[in-house]
Amino acid sequence: MSAESVSADRDERLAPGGGSQWLRAAGKRLLMTVGPVVVALAIAGLLLLALGVDPLRYYSYVVQRGLLSPSGVQQTLTRMAPLLFLAAGLIVAFRAGIWNLGGDGQFLLGAVAAAASAPFLADHVPAWAALLVAFVIATAVAVVWSLVPALLKAYQGVNEIITTLMMTFLGASLANVLVKLVFLDPATTVPQTRTLAVADRLPRLFDTTISSGLVFGLIAIVAVHLMMTRTSFGLRLRIVGANPRAAIHAGLDVPILTVAVFALSAGLCGMAGALDVLGVQGNVRADWNPGYALTVIPMVFLARFNGFAAIAFVGLLSVLSIGGESAARRMGVPNDFTLVLVAIVLIVLAIAEYIDHRHKKAAGR
Amino acid sequence: ADVDAIAILTPEEGTDFGWNQQGIDAAQAAADKAGVELIVAQGLGYGDVRPTLRELSEEGADLMIAHASGYNTAAPEIAEETGVPVAIVDAPDARKEGLIGDYTLSGHEGAYLAGVLAANQSRSKTVGIVVSGEPPAWNAQSAAFAQGVHAADPDVKVIYAVIGPAAYSDAAGGKRVTESVIAAGADIIFGQGNGSSFGMLQAVETTKAADGGDVLFIDVIGDKTSIDKGHLLSSVVWDMTPVFTAMIEDLKADEYGTKNYSIGVEDGSVFLLKTPQVDEEAWAAMEKVKDGIVSGEVTVEPVWEATDVRSLMSDVAQ
Amino acid sequence: MASLAHAPADRRAETGPIVSLSGVTKRFPGIVANDSIDLDLRPGEVHVLLGENGAGKSTLIGLLSGLQQPDEGEIRIDGDRRAIGSPREALAFGIGTVFQHAMLVPTLTVAENLLLGAPWWQRPRKHELADRVADLAGQLGMRVNLDALAQDLSLGEQQMVEILRALLRGSRVLILDESTSMLTPSGIEELGALMRRLVERGLSVVFITHKLREATAFGDRISILKLGRKVGELGPERVRGRDESSLIAEIVELMFGIRSDDPAAERRARTLFSDEVEPLLSVRNLSLTAGPNTPALTDISFDVRPGEIFGIAGIDGNGQKQLAEVLSGQRREGSGEIVFEGRTITGLPVSRRRKLGLRYLTDDRLGEGTVGSFPVAINFFLKQIGEPPFWKGAVEQTGRIETHADTLIDDYDVRTPSRHTAVGQLSGGNVQKVVLARELAEGARLIIYNKPTYGLDLANTLTIRERILDVAHQGKGVLVISTDLEELLSLCDRIAVMESGRIAGIVDYGEQARTEVGRLMIGLET
C-alpha cells in the first residue's frame, strides 16, 4: 500500500497557480470536504431521529458548546493541542508511506515519562526548565520505543502495521506497570504518578483556560507541514512514501530515512502525551488510555495528509467531542454517539474522494 | 451561601446498579430533600473532565460532585479556578474550606459484616473475592470482608482474584475468573466490578458449587435485586444520600470543606441487603456483630493497599 | 475441459479461421496501441507476430485473452461476432495464452498452478492432473516437475508450465507472447518442434518473438506490427520454400525499413578516437548473479571515452537494465570494477556517483524515474534534492525551482498544462523529456541512456537524438542502451551487443555495422 493510493499526494504549494484558478480549486476542495461532512451529518441525524432525538437540537448544542460559547471554545482549543501533535506525527509517517498504528502506545509512554520526571524536576529546577527537560525526556522515550518497529521495518522488512499494533498493546501495559509500580505517588491511595502543581504546568494563554500547548501544537503541525512540503528532508520522505522505487533510483538511503520517519513520528506522538500531562492533566493515572491516536488516524486521512487541513479536521473532532459531550448530556444521548458520528463522516468522505478520483481519471488520461 | 443547583459527574452511565447509579440516585434524593436542582453529567469516561466541570460551573452549579477517584486531580483544580465548590473521593487530604470536600467512602464495615454472613452461610467453608481492579475503596472492602470471614470462623478459606487491567468492561473476564474461583471451592463470591460484575453474576448463576448446590453472590454499593435470578445473597449497599445531604447543608451553613464525609454502618448509610437467599441463622450472627460495631465493641480498620489486602487472604505466600 | 487427444483433430478439415479480428483498435492515454488491425488465426498454422517493443503485440494479445476490451473493431470466433469480456470467456472460447510476463503464482506448486481455474468447490484433481500431464508431456516431449514451487523454476521452465496449462485447458488457439526470450537454444528448438506438433493436431498457434530466425523457422504465416498498425503479412506461400536470408531481408525491410521521410537515416560523422585517450568509464569483469526475476551478468568489460557514444544493443531482458543499475549504483552487489575518470567507484552509492557526474536515465520512467503524483516542476529536481541553488539550508527555494522549471519546460519543449501538473498526467513522451532534462543538469560527465526514445513519436525521437549528439560533442561520455537498432546505428561510435548477460560482441561504426549488429542481435554470429 503506498501513500499515493490513499490520497492524491499533490504538492499543495506547487499546486494550482494563478488567482482565479487557485480560487476555483480551493472552492472545489472546500466543497469536496464540506459537502460530505453535511451528508454525513444528515445520515447521523437519521440515526438520532430513529433514537427519538431531535438532530437539529443536538447539532445546535454541539455547535453552541463546542464552537460558540467562550468557555466551550477554549476547551475545544485546549483539547486540540495533543491531537495536533498526534496528527503531526501521523502525517510524517503516512506521507512517508509508513503505517504507524502505534501512536497510542507512543503517546502513553511519552505521557508517563513526562509525568514521572516533571514533578521531580520541578522540585530542583525552575518550572520552565523542568517542563523543558520533561518534554525532552518524554520525546526521547517515545523515540526509543519506536526503534523496535523501525529497525524491523528498515532492515528486515517486517510489516510495521503488526509491529506497531503490538507495541501499542505492550506500551499500554507497560505504562500501567510504570504508573502502578515504579512512579507511584506515595502520597495518594489512588494509583497515579505524582501531580505537577498547576502553577508549574504549561502557562495558559492570556486570561483564558486555553493551554499554551495549543500554540506548540499549532507550531508542531505547521512545522511538520512546512518540513514535509518545503524542505529537502520532507521531500525525500514524500518520495519514499509515494514511490519507493523512485527513491532508490534517486539515490536516497531508504532504510535510514525509514528509521528517521519512525523516530519523528513516535517523537511527536510522545510529545503529544507529554503535552497533555504537562499542560492539562498534571499526572497519569493507572489504566488511563484516551485512545486519541486511533481517532486521529482517520482525521489525518481526511485531511489528505495536509497539515493545515489536519488542523481543521482536528478542530472538527474537538468540537464534536467537547460539544458532543455537552449535547449528549442535555439530550440524554450516550456520549458514544460521537464515535458513530466521526465514523460516518470518515466513511462518507472516503467515498467522496473515491468518486472525485474516478471523475478525474475518466475526464483526464 | 445560597444553593440552587448541584451537579454530579460520573464516569459511566447511571444504569450500572453500582457506583454510578447509587451516586446519581443519592444526589437526586439529596437534591430533592434540599429543594435544589440536580444536573447530571454521566458517561464521561476516565479521561479529562475539566471541560465538563467548567461548563457545569457556568451553568450555575453551586457544588460539583466529581464522582470518581480519577477526577480527584481535575476537580480541585477547577474549584480553585472557578471558585465553585467540588466534592471528590479518595483524597481526604485535599480538603479545603469552602471549596473542596472529600467523601472517601468505604463500606468496609459493611464488607466486614458481609464476611461474617458469608462465613456463616458457606457450606464449603471457602469463599471468594473477585475484583476487576484495585482502587483503595475496593481494597478496604476486600480486606474487611476477609477479616469478617476470619473473625466469624478462622477455618474458612478466602480466595482473592483480580481480573486484570482494563477489566472494567470485561464481562467475559469477570465470568471466567469467577468460575475459576468457584472451582477452587468457593460457594459464595464477594464481587466488585462495574461492567464485569455482571459477568460475575452470570458465573454465579450458571456454575454449581463443588457440592452441587447453588453459588451465591454478594454485591457491593448497589442493589441488583431487580435483575437477580435467585443467586444474590446480599449487597453492601452504600447510601450516599446522607453524605450529599450533609454537603448541601454545610454549603448553606458556609461550613463546607471543614470536614470529610463518610458512610458507615452506624447511621445506616452502609447496610447489608437481605434477600430471600439469606439464611436466618447466619443473618442473626451477622446482626450481632453489627451491634458490636455500632456500640464500638468491634472496630474495623480500613486497609487501603493492594499488597496488604493480599496478605490477609488464605494461602498467601508471605 | 476437452482433452487434447481428440479435440483439435477433427477440426483439421475446417478451413475458416478460428478467430478473426477486423479493424480492431485499442487506445491508451496518449497512444494508439492497436490501430485497426485485421488478423486471422487459422487452425493448423503458426502465426508469428513481429514488431518492435511497444508495437502493440501484447496489447493485441490482451484483447484476445479478455484482459482488455477493444475500443473499435470486431472479433469473430468460428465466424460469429463475439465479445471476449474476461479471461474466463477467452478460455471458454478455447483461447489459451502464455503471457509475456510470468503469470504463475510464485508460492504455489506447479501442480497447483495448473489446477487454478477449476470450480472453487471442487477438490483439486491432482491424480487426474498428474495422469493428463504425464500423457501430454509424453506426447509432446516436455518435462515438468509438478511438485516444484513456481518461484523456484527458471523463467523458461515457468513458460513451459504455462504452455502446458493452456494445452490442458483444451485450447484451440495457443498464444505464446515472447516465450522464447528466456529459453536456451535447445529449449527454443524443442518449443519449435512442439508448436509444429500442435498445429499438426489442428491448433492455431500465435507466436510472438523478436528473433527473426525463429519466426522464419517456426512460422507458417508472419504478421508485422509497427506503431500499433499491421504493416505486412506474409502468408505460407511466401514464408515456406524460400531461402532464409531473402525472407529475413524482406522482414527486416518491413520491420526496420528505412522510410524515405526518416531523417534518422542521416548518419552522424564518426568520431575518431586514438587509443591514447583516457577512458571516461572503464568497466572491468563485471558479474552479477541472477535474481528471482533478473538475468545474471557475466564478465562484462568495456570502455567509454570522452565524446564517445557507446551503444548497447540486444533484446530486452538480456541484462541491459541490470548493467545500467550496477553502473549507476542502484545495485551494489556483484563483482568486478568500475573506474570513472580514473577513480574506482564500485562501492559508491547512487548519490555520490551522481555528484561525480555519472547520470542514469532509466527506461522505467513512470515506475522509478518520476513520482507520478508530484508536479512536473519537482520531478525535474528529484536527484538534486538539498542542493543549492534550489535548496538553501534544506529549505526549498520555490521561486528558483519554478523559474528554472519553466526554463527547462521551454528548453525541452515539455508539453504540459503547467509546471504544477502532476507528471503522471503527461504523455509518455513528455515524461521522458522531464527525465531527460533532469539527467542533463549541470555537472554531467557521462550519461547512461536506457531506451531514450522508447515510446516517443518521430519528432521527439529526433530531438532527443539531437541532444544526445550534443552531449557527446561537448566531450561528455554517452552510453546508450536500446533495443532499436536504427537508433543505435544513427548515434553510436561503437555498439556492443548483449545476450544472456554477456557482451556477445562489440562492433565499430562502419558500413558493415548494421549487418554485424543485426546478426549478433538475432542470435547469429558475425
Place this chain on the structure above:
Amino acid sequence: MADLFSVVFLGALLFGAVTAAVPLLLAGLGEQMSEKAGVLNIGIEGMMIFGAYTGFLGAYLSNSMWLGFLAGMAGGMAVSLIMVILCVRYGLNQIVIGIGLTLGFEGLTALLHHFQFSRTYPRLPAAEPVSIPVLSDLPVVGAAFFNHHLIVYLAVALVAVMAFVYRRTQLGLNLQAAGDKPAALDVTGVNVVATRAFAVMVTGALAGLGGAYLANVGAGLFVPFITNGSGFLGIVLAMLSRGRPLWVLIGAFVFGLCLALTTALQVAGVNIPTDVIQMIPFLAVMVMLVAFGRRSSLPAALGLPYERGAR
C-alpha cells in the same frame, strides 16, 4: 496452598483459558482468510463487536444459543459487506475504512445497548456443555477441554477445516493466488474480486461468531466495548501465523493460557502484580516478531486493490 490446586481448580482454570481463547481463535482464523486473499481487514474489531451485539440479541430474543450464533455471524457479515463493497469492489483504502468501521460499530452497539439493555442487563442461561464421552472423565484435561459448548469443538474443528481448505481445495488455491498474485489468478478465469469478497465475508462471519461467543458464552451478556481489542489481537495472530490455521490456534490458546495463569498465580497467592503478568503474551509476540518476522510471511498483494489490466 497445594490443596487449592485441586484437579477441579486446574480444570476450571484451563477451561477458562479455552473460553478466552475461542473468540481470538475465530477472529484470527477470519483475519487470516482475508489476509490470505490480499485484504488487510482492520475493520475486524467492528465486525466482532457488532457480532457480539447481534449474537446476544439473537440468542436473547430467540432463547436459542444457536440462533444467537447465527445472528452473530450475520451481524459480522453485515459489517464485512460494507468492507467488501468499499474496499474490495471499489478499492478504497483498507486502513481508513477498517478504522471507520471499528469506531462506528463500537459506538453504535454502545448506543443500542444503552437504549435496550442498560436497565435490565438481561443474561442468557448457561451454555449447555457437551461432554465428550470417556475423554471428559480424564482428570483435569477432561474438565478443561472436553466439556464445552458444541461451538467450541466446532471452532477447533474449523482449524482443521481451514487447513484442509487452504491445502486441499480449489478454493484454498484461489485464496492464496488472490493474495500473492491476483493477476495470475485472473488469467485462469477465476474472478479475483469475487474470491476476495468471499474471503472478507467469511472473515465477517467468523469475527461475528467470535463476538457472539464472547458475549453469549464468555460473558452471558452484552456490555459496551466487550471485545476490548480482541479483533486487533486477531490481526496480530493472523499475521504471525503465516497462513497456518494451527498457529492461530496455538497463539490464541497461549493468550488464553496467559490469562488463566494470572488467575492461577493470584489464587496461589503469588504476589506479583497482575499488570506485569499480563505483559507476558505481548512480550512473547514481540520476541517472536524480532526473531522470525521476515517479509516473506505476508502475501505480496496484501492491502492492494486489484484492477484488471492496470499497468
